[in-house]
Amino acid sequence: MAALEISGLRKRFGGVEALAGVDLSVTRDAILGIVGPNGSGKTTLFNVITGVFRPAAGRIVWEGHDIAGHPTHAIARRGLVRTFQQAMSFPALTVAENVGIAWARRRMAAPWAGPDAILDFMGLSEQSAEPAGRLPFGLLRRLGLAVALATAPRLLLLDEPGAGLNEAETAELGELILQLPGRDIGVCLIDHDMALMARLCQRLVVLDFGTKIAEGPTRAVLEDPTVIDVYLGHRP
Amino acid sequence: MSGRVSGRVASAAFLLLLVALPWISPSYRFLSIAISTGTVAITLYGLAVLFGQAGLMSVGHAALMGVGAYSAAILALRLGIGFWGALPCAMLTAALAAGLIGLPSLRVSGHHFVIITYAFCTLLTIVLTNGGDATGGASGLDLDPVGRLFGVNFDSVRNYYLLVLAALLAAMLATDLIARSGYGRTLRAIRENEALARAVGINTALHKLGAFMLSGAFAGLAGVLQAYYLRHISPGLYGGLPSLYIAMSVMLGGARVLYGPLAGAVIVNFLPEVLSIDPVDSRMAYGAGLVLVILLLPGGVIASLADLGAWAAALARRTAGRWTQLAQGR
Numbered sequence: 001m002a003a004l005e006i007s008g009l010r011k012r013f014g015g016v017e018a019l020a021g022v023d024l025s026v027t028r029d030a031i032l033g034i035v036g037p038n039g040s041g042k043t044t045l046f047n048v049i050t051g052v053f054r055p056a057a058g059r060i061v062w063e064g065h066d067i068a069g070h071p072t073h074a075i076a077r078r079g080l081v082r083t084f085q086q087a088m089s090f091p092a093l094t095v096a097e098n099v100g101i102a103w104a105r106r107r108m109a110a111p112w113a114g115p116d117a118i119l120d121f122m123g124l125s126e127q128s129a130e131p132a133g134r135l136p137f138g139l140l141r142r143l144g145l146a147v148a149l150a151t152a153p154r155l156l157l158l159d160e161p162g163a164g165l166n167e168a169e170t171a172e173l174g175e176l177i178l179q180l181p182g183r184d185i186g187v188c189l190i191d192h193d194m195a196l197m198a199r200l201c202q203r204l205v206v207l208d209f210g211t212k213i214a215e216g217p218t219r220a221v222l223e224d225p226t227v228i229d230v231y232l233g234h235r236p
Numbered sequence: 237m238s239g240r241v242s243g244r245v246a247s248a249a250f251l252l253l254l255v256a257l258p259w260i261s262p263s264y265r266f267l268s269i270a271i272s273t274g275t276v277a278i279t280l281y282g283l284a285v286l287f288g289q290a291g292l293m294s295v296g297h298a299a300l301m302g303v304g305a306y307s308a309a310i311l312a313l314r315l316g317i318g319f320w321g322a323l324p325c326a327m328l329t330a331a332l333a334a335g336l337i338g339l340p341s342l343r344v345s346g347h348h349f350v351i352i353t354y355a356f357c358t359l360l361t362i363v364l365t366n367g368g369d370a371t372g373g374a375s376g377l378d379l380d381p382v383g384r385l386f387g388v389n390f391d392s393v394r395n396y397y398l399l400v401l402a403a404l405l406a407a408m409l410a411t412d413l414i415a416r417s418g419y420g421r422t423l424r425a426i427r428e429n430e431a432l433a434r435a436v437g438i439n440t441a442l443h444k445l446g447a448f449m450l451s452g453a454f455a456g457l458a459g460v461l462q463a464y465y466l467r468h469i470s471p472g473l474y475g476g477l478p479s480l481y482i483a484m485s486v487m488l489g490g491a492r493v494l495y496g497p498l499a500g501a502v503i504v505n506f507l508p509e510v511l512s513i514d515p516v517d518s519r520m521a522y523g524a525g526l527v528l529v530i531l532l533l534p535g536g537v538i539a540s541l542a543d544l545g546a547w548a549a550a551l552a553r554r555t556a557g558r559w560t561q562l563a564q565g566r
């Protein structure tokens with residue numbers, strides 16, 4: 001059984017059905033990518049999984065427990081942790097404090113000796129005494145991932161980790177993300193950068209109008225005529 | 237002398253001055269104003285935890301002082317529990333009152349929360365005014381003198397001042413310990429980014445409620461100390477205007493620095509009384525002063541003084557360096 005099993009997930013905002021019965025299973029050994037046009041429900045899916053929104057219907061089973069409707073902090077403590085589309089930090093606190101706050105909350109064994117090791121892994125050691133709010137954008141993105149890693153997650157949901165980064169920064173971040181499954185951290189990510197997704201993901205899921213329109217090995221999904229029609233518009 | 241050492245010397249000298257005040261105080265009135273300033277300052281330290289660390293502002297903290305004060309008065313009247321027994325009980329009831337307000341109101345954030353605290357404050361005044369025999373109505377309740385403990389008579393102004401000072405120093409120490417602790421760091425995380433705090437596993441609702449209750453306990457302590465000093469309490473002491481003054485004092489002095497709240501209490505409560513400034517004039521001055529501080533010195537006067545000190549030290553170093561260069565004939 002997959003680590004995260006989602007079935008019949010529904011969420012409605014006013015007249016819009018953001019999630020119209022999504023089924024999804026996420027394993028921790030392979031990186032899963034979620035793609036789709038803007039407004040297709042990708043971020044809503046992450047928000048509902050992590051308890052930001054309560055689902056209208058459906059089950060979210062994480063490691064054998066139905067967590068649908070649980071509060072965000074409780075879900076995070078079970079090792080299911082997300083990052084945000086906007087680069088988020090505790091701006092007035094130092095980089096080390098940012099990571100330390102998350103580290104103090106971890107409930108699982110972490111594949112790193114301590115927050116310093118995580119900063120080192122993310123290439124942020126030099127900035128550890130700087131206030132997060134003063135970091136350049138590229139490093140702020142890395143800090144977001146460092147904070148998430150410090151919670152000792154078992155599955156990370158990354159919401160557009162490459163948004164706003166240039167090509168070189170995106171590639172560097174991609175290499176770091178690729179190392180996570182080897183450290184027993186599952187990864188599921190949303191991004192619009194198809195080159196990045198092709199490099200990172202073994203499997204892809206495509207959402208459109210809150211429903212899953214394709215799923216499978218990355219290469220096969222990218223060549224699926226429906227996906228090309230709805231999202232890609234041309235062959236990559 | 238390094239900045240840290242000179243800061244410590246200044247702190248020690250200031251604390252010594254506070255302890256020596258009863259012996260060097262020019263008048264009874266001076267010491268009496270110092271006592272009421274000290275009690276308010278204790279409330280300000282509680283509010284500094286809430287506002288400075290957790291980022292939540294309350295304009296209802298006089299009401300929480302009122303809960304403490306009326307708890308003490310009612311305990312004395314109905315159960316014969318005196319000052320020392322009332323202290324912990326009143327801290328508890330004020331914390332519970334804060335919890336009761338916080339449970340529904342902390343679901344909203346920012347100015348919505350601020351408005352609810354103000355509403356609570358007004359509500360409490362109405363309840364106290366119409367409480368009949370239980371609260372003494374509009375005329376309020378009387379309290380007996382504190383009496384003796386371990387052979388010390390706290391009915392003398394000097395001894396009561398020292399008691400308030402001890403409580404104030406304890407409040408300052410507690411605030412400092414909280415700010416340095418992991419708990420303080422958790423509250424700052426909530427202040428800085430609540431959504432991210434939740435995402436890393438912090439139960440933000442619980443900690444916000446906890447911080448509000450904690451600041452309520454400070455206010456309860458202050459309320460008892462104030463009530464037993466005045467020996468008569470009435471609803472007007474705990475209404476909207478005193479609450480606004482408390483919120484203003486914290487913003488003026490600065491909530492994130494150790495001496496900030498005390499400075500706020502001195503500026504708002506002590507100076508106008510000692511200098512006998514007309515109350516209407518002082519109110520207008522504070523209105524203008526508050527706007528200026530918010531616009532120009534968002535960290536409060538003490539933090540800004542520290543910045544000014546650092547700037548002056550850097551300027552002095554540069555000037556000294558230039559003189560050395562000149563002396564060496566370069």
